[in-house]
Each structure stands twice: as C-alpha cells, then as structure tokens.
Amino acid sequence: xxxxxxxxxxxxxxxxxxxxxxxxxxxxPIGYCREWVxxxxxGTYPQxxxxxxxxxxxxxxxxxxxxCCPTGASHFSDGGIVxxxxxKCIGCGACIASCPYDARYPHPDGHVDKCTFCIHRIKNxxxxxxxxxxxxxxxxxxxxxxxxxxxxxxxxxxxxxxLIPEAGTDPQLYFLI
Amino acid sequence: xxxxxQFIKITAFGAGALAIGSGAYKAMAGFSSTTEAAxxxxxxxxxxxxxxxxxxxxAGWVYKNDEGKxxxxxxxDDDQHCNGRxxxxxxxxxxxxxxxxxxxxxxxxxxxxGKQIFKxxxxxxxxxxxxxxxxxxxxxxxxxxxxxxxxxSGSSYFSTLLKAYGSANVAEPSYAQCRGPRDEAxxxxxxxxxxxxxxxxxxxxxCLVLIGSHIGENMHNGQVQEMSDAIDKGATIITVDPRFxxxxxxxxxxxxxxxxxxxxxxxxxxxxxxxxxxxxxxYVEKYCSGFDQLKEHVKDYTPEWAYGITTIAxxxxxxxxxxxxxxxxxxxxxxxxxxxxxxxxxxxIRAVAILNxxxxxxxxxxxxxxxxxxxxxxxxxxxxxTPAKTWSDAFPGKYSVASTPxxxxxIDASIPENNPGFAIKGxxxxxTNLVNTIPNQANTLKAIQNLDLMVAxxxxxxxxxxxxxVILPECTYLERYDNLRVSPHxxxxxxxxxxxxxxxxxxxPGYWIARxxxxxxxxxxxxxxxxxxxxxxxxxxxxxxxxxxxIRIGVKTFERxxxxxxxxxxxxxxxxxxxxxxxxYSLAFEQAGFDPMPKYIAxxxxxxxxxxxxxxxxxxxxxxRTANNPNLTDLMDENTVWINPKVAxxxxxxxxxxxxxxxxxxxxxxxxxxxxxxxxxxWDSIYMVHGFGHAQKQMKRCFGRGASDTQLITKVLTDPxxxxxxxxxxxxxxxxxxxxxxxxx
Numbered sequence: 028x029x030x031x032x033x034x035x036x037x038x039x040x041x042x043x044x045x046x047x048x049x050x051x052x053x054x055x056p057i058g059y060c061r062e063w064v065x066x067x068x069x070g071t072y073p074q075x076x077x078x079x080x081x082x083x084x085x086x087x088x089x090x091x092x093x094x095c096c097p098t099g100a101s102h103f104s105d106g107g108i109v110x111x112x113x114x115k116c117i118g119c120g121a122c123i124a125s126c127p128y129d130a131r132y133p134h135p136d137g138h139v140d141k142c143t144f145c146i147h148r149i150k151n152x153x154x155x156x157x158x159x160x161x162x163x164x165x166x167x168x169x170x171x172x173x174x175x176x177x178x179x180x181x182x183x184x185x186x187x188x189x190l191i192p193e194a195g196t197d198p199q200l201y202f203l204i
Numbered sequence: 205x206x207x208x209x210q211f212i213k214i215t216a217f218g219a220g221a222l223a224i225g226s227g228a229y230k231a232m233a234g235f236s237s238t239t240e241a242a243x244x245x246x247x248x249x250x251x252x253x254x255x256x257x258x259x260x261x262x263a264g265w266v267y268k269n270d271e272g273k274x275x276x277x278x279x280x281d282d283d284q285h286c287n288g289r290x291x292x293x294x295x296x297x298x299x300x301x302x303x304x305x306x307x308x309x310x311x312x313x314x315x316x317x318g319k320q321i322f323k324x325x326x327x328x329x330x331x332x333x334x335x336x337x338x339x340x341x342x343x344x345x346x347x348x349x350x351x352x353x354x355x356x357s358g359s360s361y362f363s364t365l366l367k368a369y370g371s372a373n374v375a376e377p378s379y380a381q382c383r384g385p386r387d388e389a390x391x392x393x394x395x396x397x398x399x400x401x402x403x404x405x406x407x408x409x410x411c412l413v414l415i416g417s418h419i420g421e422n423m424h425n426g427q428v429q430e431m432s433d434a435i436d437k438g439a440t441i442i443t444v445d446p447r448f449x450x451x452x453x454x455x456x457x458x459x460x461x462x463x464x465x466x467x468x469x470x471x472x473x474x475x476x477x478x479x480x481x482x483x484x485x486x487y488v489e490k491y492c493s494g495f496d497q498l499k500e501h502v503k504d505y506t507p508e509w510a511y512g513i514t515t516i517a518x519x520x521x522x523x524x525x526x527x528x529x530x531x532x533x534x535x536x537x538x539x540x541x542x543x544x545x546x547x548x549x550x551x552x553i554r555a556v557a558i559l560n561x562x563x564x565x566x567x568x569x570x571x572x573x574x575x576x577x578x579x580x581x582x583x584x585x586x587x588x589x590t591p592a593k594t595w596s597d598a599f600p601g602k603y604s605v606a607s608t609p610x611x612x613x614x615i616d617a618s619i620p621e622n623n624p625g626f627a628i629k630g631x632x633x634x635x636t637n638l639v640n641t642i643p644n645q646a647n648t649l650k651a652i653q654n655l656d657l658m659v660a661x662x663x664x665x666x667x668x669x670x671x672x673x674v675i676l677p678e679c680t681y682l683e684r685y686d687n688l689r690v691s692p693h694x695x696x697x698x699x700x701x702x703x704x705x706x707x708x709x710x711x712x713p714g715y716w717i718a719r720x721x722x723x724x725x726x727x728x729x730x731x732x733x734x735x736x737x738x739x740x741x742x743x744x745x746x747x748x749x750x751x752x753x754x755i756r757i758g759v760k761t762f763e764r765x766x767x768x769x770x771x772x773x774x775x776x777x778x779x780x781x782x783x784x785x786x787x788x789y790s791l792a793f794e795q796a797g798f799d800p801m802p803k804y805i806a807x808x809x810x811x812x813x814x815x816x817x818x819x820x821x822x823x824x825x826x827x828x829r830t831a832n833n834p835n836l837t838d839l840m841d842e843n844t845v846w847i848n849p850k851v852a853x854x855x856x857x858x859x860x861x862x863x864x865x866x867x868x869x870x871x872x873x874x875x876x877x878x879x880x881x882x883x884x885x886x887w888d889s890i891y892m893v894h895g896f897g898h899a900q901k902q903m904k905r906c907f908g909r910g911a912s913d914t915q916l917i918t919k920v921l922t923d924p925x926x927x928x929x930x931x932x933x934x935x936x937x938x939x940x941x942x943x944x945x946x947x948x949x
C-alpha cells in the first residue's frame with residue numbers, strides 16, 4: 028500500500044476550501060495551516076498562463092524529515108504516510124529545516140504539525156477532508172499499489188509533475204498539468 | 205410587462221409529493237410532537253442546515269465535537285446546490301458563530317447619529333422603543349413612510365411585518381445593486397429571469413462564454429462545480445475580461461477587452477452570427493419575434509467596427525462566434541450575476557439574452573434548463589392592507605421597468621431636498637450593510653440623518669449598525685430555524701435549517717424578533733405560529749413530509765412531474781412575454797420609451813494619471829459581511845490593489861507597498877491598501893476585491909484592513925430602465941504618501 032495524492036491544476040481555482048476544511052477537520056489553530064494554495068504566473072499581458080496548485084506535505088518515500096528527527100517523532104505510518112507523534116516531538120525544528128516543501132509548522136502546543144492525509148478518515152473509508160470538500164473535485168487520493176484507485180487511474184491518463192524532484196525525496200503529491 | 209412564470213415548473217403539493225413522501229421515506233417511530241423531535245436533536249452528532257454565508261444556500265450538516273461544541277460543517281450529498289461539497293465560505297461558516305465581536309444584546313442610541321454611543325437594553329425595551337416610533341410615523345406620515353432593506357433568510361419575516369404594518373417598500377440591494385438588470389433583460393426577452401441558482405446547464409455545455417463573470421473567484425458553488433465538470437469534458441471556455449481572471453486562466457479564448465465596451469463586442473457577435481447564418485434558423489423562426497428588425501439593427505456592427513472600440517481583433521471575434529455556433533445549442537452566454545456596471549446594464553444583458561436566443565440555447569441541454577420548484581403552503585393570515593403609496597410614487601415615471609422596489613430610490617426618497625412624492629421617515633435594515641453596499645456613501649448617510657427611526661438587525665456590528673437608533677442582535681444561522689429553502693433547480697427540492705446549538709448571549713432568531721415586534725404593533729395575527737418549528741412541521745406535513753423526517757435527511761428531493769427539463773423537439777411554447785415569443789425586439793421596452801434593441805454608447809474614459817476602478821470577488825469572502833470571520837480572515841485578511849507592472853514602474857510603486865487611492869471626486873481611501881503588481885490586470889485599470897477597508901472599530905480583526913471600493917464609488921451610473929446603480933465609472937489615482945493635511949482630514 029502506498030498512499031498518494033494528485034491535484035489537477037487545470038481545474039483548481041485556488042479557492043482555499045481545502046485549507047479551511049483541513050483546519051476545521053483537524054482543529055488546526057487559527058493562524059496556522061497544513062496546506063496552502065500557490066499561484067504561478069508566466070508571460071506578459073495579454074499572453075498569460077497561470078497554474079494554481081493546492082499544496083501540502085508530499086509524504087515523501089525518502090523523507091528527510093523522518094531521517095533527521097532525533098526522537099523518532101517523525102515516522103512512516105500505514106501506506107507511507109509521514110506522521111509526527113506529538114508525544115515524542117520536542118519541537119527542535121530540525122524537520123522544519125529539512126523539508127524542501129516547507130510543509131511543517133511549529134504548533135503552539137509545542138510540537139511540530141503537518142498534513143496527515145487525514146489518516147483518521149482514511150481508516151474509516153473516507154477521503155482526506157481536502158479531497159472530499161473540493162468544489163472542483165481537483166484532488167484525487169488513493170493507493171498507488173491499486174491500479175484501479177482514483178489516483179492511479181488519473182496518473183495513467185494525464186501528464187503530471189512533482190515539485191522539486193531534484194531533492195530526491197520521491198514525493199507522493201503529484202500535479203496534473 | 206407580463207410576468208406569468210411559465211418556464212419554471214412549480215410542483216404542486218398534492219398527491220404526487222405525498223406518494224413520494226410515504227413511499228421512499230418511512231417516518232421515524234416514537235417521536236410524535238415537534239418538541240420531542242427538537243429535544244432529540246440535542247443528542248444528535250449532526251444537525252441539518254443550509255448555509256447563510258451567501259445566497260447559494262447549500263444544504264449541509266453541522267457536526268459537534270465530544271464537548272458538544274460546533275466543530276465543522278459538511279455538505280449534504282443529496283443537495284443539488286452543493287453535491288456534498290461546501291465552498292470555503294460555507295466550510296468556514298463556523299467562524300460566524302465563534303466570532304467574539306458579534307452583537308450580543310439589543311442596544312439603544314443615547315447620542316446623536318454619527319457617534320456610536322448606545323446603552324444596553326432588554327429586548328422588551330428595544331422592541332417597545334421601535335413600536336412606539338413606528339406607530340408615531342404611521343400616524344404622522346402614513347405607514348408607507350417606513351422602508352425595509354433586507355438580505356437573506358430574515359427577509360420573509362420582516363417583509364411580512366412591514367406589509368402587515370402597511371408598507372410595501374421592501375427593497376433588497378441584491379436587485380438594484382446586483383442582479384436587477386439581468387432579471388429585467390431576461391424577462392423582456394424570454395418572459396423569465398435567469399433565477400438563483402442560475403439555470404445555466406454548465407455541466408453539459410460545450411461552450412461557456414463568461415463576460416466579466418469570474419466563476420471560481422465568485423464561489424457560486426454549483427456553477428464552480430459544473431465549470432470543473434465542463435473542463436473535464438473538454439468544453440470550450442471563452443472569457444471576456446480586462447483582467448486575467450481565474451476563469452480566464454482556464455479558457456481557450458481570453459478576450460482582454462477594454463473596460464466598458466462589452467456591448468460593442470456583443471453586437472459584433474450578433475452581427476457575425478446573423479451574417480454568417482450561424483443562428484438556429486428553425487428555433488428563431490418558431491420561437492422568436494423581431495428577427496428582421498434585429499438583422500437590420502446590427503448590419504453595421506461588424507467585427508472591424510468593434511475592434512476599434514473593444515481592442516479585440518476581428519479574427520478573434522469571428523473565431524469565438526464560430527466556436528459558439530459549433531457548440532449550439534449546448535452553449536451558454538452567461539447572464540452574469542453582479543451586473544450593475546455602467547448604467548446601460550439592462551441593455552447589455554439584453555444583448556446577452558438575444559445572443560442566447562439566436563444560438564437556440566434557452567430551454568436546451570447544455571444551455572439553459574427549465575427549472576422546477578417545490579410548492580409549499582404559506583401560513584394563513586389576514587390580508588395585507590393596501591398601502592396608500594409605494595416606492596414608485598416617490599419619483600413617478602422613474603425606473604418604470606423595475607419589477608421590485610429600488611433600494612437607492614428609497615434612499616433618495618429619504619432626503620427631503622430631492623422632493624420625493626412622499627418621504628421615507630423610517631428604515632429597518634436587516635442583514636445588509638448599506639454603507640458598504642450602496643455606492644455614494646455620503647448620500648446614504650445624509651438620508652439616515654433625515655430619518656425619524658433607523659433600526660438595524662444583524663449578527664455583527666457593521667458600519668450600518670453604528671448609524672442605527674436601535675440595534676437588534678440576530679443569532680447566526682447555526683443557532684436558529686428558518687423557513688425551508690425552496691429554490692428552483694433541475695428537480696424540485698426542499699432543505700431544512702435547524703439550530704445546531706442554543707443562541708449565544710441575548711441573540712434571537714429573525715422569526716422571533718419579527719413576531720415579538722408584531723405583538724407590540726398589534727399585528728400578531730400575521731404570525732399565527734408561536735414557534736417557527738411548529739410552522740415548519742405543519743407546512744412539511746402538507747407536502748407529505750414532517751419535521752422529524754427533515755431533521756434526519758436535511759434535504760428532500762422530489763421528482764419532476766414531467767420529463768421536461770429541456771424543450772421537446774418542435775414543442776409548441778407560448779413564452780410569457782407580451783408577444784408570446786422570445787422577443788429579440790422588445791415590445792415592452794419600446795412601450796416604456798426605451799430602446800427595443802441594445803445600442804453601444806461610449807462611456808467616459810479615465811483622465812491622464814487615473815485608472816478605472818474594477819472590483820470583484822474573492823472565493824473566501826462574501827460581499828463585506830465575512831471580513832471579520834476568524835476562519836475566513838485567516839485565508840484572506842486584506843485586499844490588495846492590482847496594478848499592471850508598466851503602470852507601477854511609471855509611478856515607482858513596488859510590490860507590497862501600502863498606498864492610498866484617490867478618485868475623480870477627490871475622495872481618498874480612508875485606509876491604505878497593499879500593492880500587488882501583476883500582469884493579470886490591464887494598464888488602464890486597477891482591480892481590488894470588494895468588501896474590505898472596514899471603518900467599524902468593533903470588528904477588531906478587519907478594522908482598517910485594506911481599502912473599501914464602495915468608498916471610492918461616488919459616481920453612480922444609474923440604469924434609467926430599472927434604477928440599477930452602475931459602479932464601474934469611477935477612476936482612481938495613487939497617493940504614495942499622505943500629507944499632514946490629508947491625514948488630518
């Protein structure tokens with residue numbers, strides 16, 4: 028089992044619903060977020076192109092945050108999901124510095140926090156909150172080892188990319204382009 | 205003009221509905237009275253609601269956590285408005301409840317208007333104060349001297365109250381400040397409006413044409429969802445906008461039009477579609493009238509003519525006309541929603557309607573579907589008295605096409621210097637922040653200063669509540685019942701809103717407020733049910749459901765009585781217009797003394813050093829009402845002014861710098877605004893999101909964040925047909941540093 032997510036940049040309108048749904052679902056304190064939206068522009072008026080991406084932890088196969096964690100708080104869970112155990116975390120911030128995607132933040136309770144792919148929902152057969160709320164249905168989630176999962180099917184059909192592949196982390200957040 | 209509403213199919217609350225009610229849903233045993241049902245919900249983990257953050261009214265579920273506190277709101281899978289997916293504002297709706305700056309108790313003014321000095325009052329004291337003043341106004345000036353400005357679910361209760369009192373002056377700014385021109389243009393053409401939710405069949409369209417309509421930034425949930433479906437299916441999107449909107453970024457064709465010239469483009473498209481014989485000949489012949497007059501009217505409006513006006517190349521105009529024709533009838537030239545731009549807006553949307561008629565998209569799959577709506581019974585009450593005068597008697601002959609009271613006309617009628625036919629002396633303002641809604645703020649404030657009574661009913665301390673004599677704190681939609689949501693859609697459906705939790709502080713539901721006030725005015729016969737839930741249960745049982753059932757399912761969808769979502773082949777249709785046809789040439793407009801077919805008239809252009817002020821929406825905010833919502837402020841806490849890089853270079857303005865904006869009437873924005881230098885805006889315009897720059901200090905999170913576009917809209921281009929307030933005729937320049945004198949003023 029290998030969980031992954033694909034975001035369709037052709038459909039994403041950047042509304043940030045994923046951000047607020049994640050916040051309410053996971054009780055992320057106001058002022059912090061586990062995901063965010065990026066808009067990239069190219070060209071000059073009126074020859075323009077725009078890409079909008081809903082971004083979060085890339086749940087890398089080769090995760091530098093897990094490798095550098097001194098206490099083992101950052102770890103791999105079911106399906107390769109990268110998690111932080113708040114009880115073990117000492118808030119040293121090494122993982123924050125090591126993440127090429129800037130996907131982690133220091134929680135006011137003293138530990139580091141990040142996207143969990145809503146593992147508590149997946150276990151109950153639900154999609155992550157961001158995927159289930161998205162009005163444009165641009166977020167695909169599933170098991171890469173299952174050829175019929177949402178994410179496997181869409182990655183077979185469409186062109187895609189990952190972010191900062193040169194970091195060699197083998198990210199599991201794909202962007203359909 | 206006729207208004208017979210034949211396009212929409214109202215499903216009767218007769219046997220058909222009952223059959224579904226008794227068959228598909230088995231009533232829950234054991235809960236026979238509504239009070240028991242209401243008690244039961246205390247233990248439920250989720251309660252049904254429909255959203256009040258915007259007018260789309262998506263139905264969903266409110267979840268509470270283990271401590272019994274509101275946790276999250278999720279869409280109802282059975283709801284056609286949202287298909288189980290709420291938008292960011294609906295998801296962040298929890299913030300409306302938790303906002304610590306909410307109004308908490310009734311307040312009565314103790315100083316002159318203009319200062320915010322109030323005393324806390326009991327409900328009885330506040331309502332007695334209002335009733336006494338209202339009786340006073342009725343005896344001195346007649347009850348027609350009261351006006352209601354309203355938006356949202358409370359509208360129906362306060363409207364009942366005002367009509368019972370003897371006034372028909374009920375105005376919703378969603379008409380003259382927003383959709384009005386569209387409604388009248390579609391009425392004149394098809395005899396029907398475009399409805400809300402719009403009856404655009406986007407999910408099955410092959411070509412979607414957006415004219416200044418920025419779906420995706422305006423987060424009209426169902427439309428955003430269907431646009432995404434259409435993208436998946438490979439539909440062509442054509443976006444006309446001086447700004448590279450999000451939708452433009454998804455479009456095959458983006459036409460970066462010179463602002464204020466849209467009618468020229470529309471006329472050139474009509475010319476091309478007629479000239480190339482792209483139009484649906486059978487449809488036009490069978491259903492439309494006035495084709496020959498239209499053909500003659502547009503004969504000179506060539507793409508080359510339009511090029512000089514719009515800056516859109518003739519080749520682009522021709523290509524896009526062909527795209528539309530190739531997709532027809534599965535094509536939508538979108539009617540838009542906020543369309544009060546230049547004062548010729550009804551005529552512009554007439555051109556949109558005409559284009560749709562020529563392409564045969566009205567009543568066709570992938571064009572505009574025929575909506576269906578569930579009929580629900582109203583409670584029985586005495587007949588409303590007939591008012592001696594109504595809003596149109598204030599300025600006879602003005603805005604004769606308007607089918608509903610014009611908010612700005614009622615404001616003008618509150619100012620004695622305007623010599624209105626009769627004067628408005630009292631306002632009730634419910635759920636609409638008029639100071640940031642109606643352009644020309646000085647005029648609104650002047651009107652308020654002339655009133656004998658000004659009441660504001662809201663959940664938040666807004667600019668408008670600061671001007672009221674009495675402020676009544678309404679609870680949020682998460683703490684109250686409201687009327688059933690009964691909106692037109694592909695299938696008739698109803699949705700329930702019930703309280704997820706008790707109202708905070710001294711806040712009360714709108715129904716309770718209206719009914720208690722009615723008692724003080726001796727009008728309680730108009731509110732026969734003491735509790736709204738009892739009314740809902742009575743009403744639901746009449747259509748074969750019940751409150752218990754609706755508490756369990758939230759949304760109930762009925763079947764259409766006939767398979768008539770689209771026109772059948774060769775269906776004979778009498779359209780509810782004067783001629784019974786789709787009117788390409790409007791007899792009603794001609795009769796009212798207006799152009800029967802749209803014309804292009806050049807608008808004023810910005811003077812040197814000034815830029816046209818264009819405003820729009822952000823997906824995480826609704827109007828100016830959500831700016832203090834903690835969850836939504838977290839997503840966007842100020843607006844920015846978008847400036848083209850060439851312009852910024854000329855001015856030496858840099859990104860993230862805070863500047864002030866000054867308009868053509870020397871009005872300087874009260875607060876500074878952050879600069880966003882971007883290629884996404886034309887060099888002759890600037891853009892900002894509406895709804896920021898709040899001057900109400902009691903909204904601590906949003907006070908002074910960003911600038912208010914409304915403050916800078918002092919020049920109003922009023923639509924002579926229906927009174928719409930065109931707001932895109934204002935020009936601004938930049939002030940990078942305020943002088944001491946300017947700061948002092």
